[in-house]
Amino acid sequence: MSSTPVPARSRVLSLAFSCALITSLVAISAPAAVSAAGNTALQLGASGAYVTFGDPAKLDLGQFTVETWFKRTGTGIPSTTGGGGITTLVPLLTHGAAEAENSTVDANWILGIKTTGDVIAADLEADPGGQNYPISGTTAITNDVWHHAAATYDGSNWNLYLDGNLENTSSPGVSPRSDSIQGVALGAMIKSDGTPTAGRFDGVIDEARVWDHARSGAEILAAKDDELTSGSGLVARWGLDEGTGTVV
16 A cells, blocks of 8 residues: 655645536546645635536445545535435535435435534435435534544444544444445535535545445554555545646
């Protein structure tokens, strides 16, 4: 595995987007090396900006780890993850949205901030049935401070982490909706027609990653401060080091 230590994240505030942006699959098909000129992050701010990658087959997952660094600078706009899910969630890294039940437009995996208590939270919908299985943390998230969030599912067990520490665990023992045709996004939840729900993240995102298996708590803690450019089962990684432009 190749990794580069991440400098203090208080230094990364650039790459602001003013509108919805679509699609470079390069970062999905082959995680790229970190540029020496990097050390930037994605600042979404309060304008409603987000990034979407469509629905790449590599990210339709029955087991997974999703993780990202984030700094919340404003309240954001919450949205529901669906019936029986999280009523008010500000999205961070998502593959799905509230749209329908028991169909391919159920959410595969969603990671965000639950505004009740301002805690980290995640949700998935089951195949079949479309039931939601939300999980929420316990530690209040501090605005204007960098945090690392991760959620893992191994086919039976949900685990939720904040700053490398286990926040909550449950064992729904269901199959996630890995055939979802909804989009993958940063800072929003995308429906099957490519449009977002109302939910938006207000803040900065950095080093977002998706793995095709549930990583252990020890692995998450050990690597959370690194910029990983490769690794077994790493199916998507967005270092957000471009610094300018409209493609990540």
